[in-house]
Amino acid sequence: MPLLNVRDIDTFYGASHVLHSLALSVEQGEIECVLGRNGVGKTTLLKSIVGLTPPRRGTITFKGDDITRMRVNRRAHLGIGYVPQGREIFPDITVMDNLRLGLVARNDGLKRVPDEIFDFFPMLKPLVDRTGGLLSGGEQQQLAIARALCGNPELLLLDEPTEGIQPSVVQEIERIIKRIHHEKKLTIILVEQKLDFARNVSQEFTIMVKGRVAREANIHSLTDEVIREYLTI
Ligand SMILES: Nc1ncnc2c1ncn2[C@@H]1O[C@H](COP(=O)(O)OP(=O)(O)OP(=O)(O)O)[C@@H](O)[C@H]1O
């Protein structure tokens, strides 16, 4: 049984039909990359899984439970962590308070930020008392991932974690994602535009075109020909 099974979902914004009979299945422990040009519905897919834009048709199961109509916070408690595109950390509170807010998704009642967070993200340690909005883009991105990890997820959804981030920090984020995946056996869905990054971290890929799945295969099949056909602008 896959950890997450998205079965033929249709998602709308009002009358605007964005996802069309979209299917995606992700096995436990896998990193699945979702690729596609701007506006094809990658973020909407993640939001449908998280519960922010529930699909009008189709079903989503997580660990065998039907979560299609479940509320956002219940999905988080079940183990779905989400790092939205553009990071969305809280700019007016400290780094530590941002991390503490991530704890509410846990189901073990832990009230303090676990030490492992600073083991994965040592750069956050000297910044704990700093206001979130004063961090650099790269630091905010790492804070956003760290905050999601504070919820102890089994499935982590990352929406373009390298967008607008300088190359050295992209490398750092790549290293951290690989380490989290390896040490915590985390299952990850990664929406990504940087193909090298996607190749370096994922095992499987799904390409979306206009709200539909156009290709799904092992990451080694992401050839230049496939890239030209579906991803080059
Ligand atoms: N809140 C909204 N209300 C109405 N339409 C929306 C909303 N958010 C997104 N859309 C539309 O839905 C479609 C899919 O958007 P989505 O953000 O999911 O694409 P994306 O693949 O994540 O794009 P990008 O690569 O630019 O992040 C687009 O046509 C977009 O304009």
Ligand SMILES: [Mg+2]
């Ligand atoms: Mg998007």
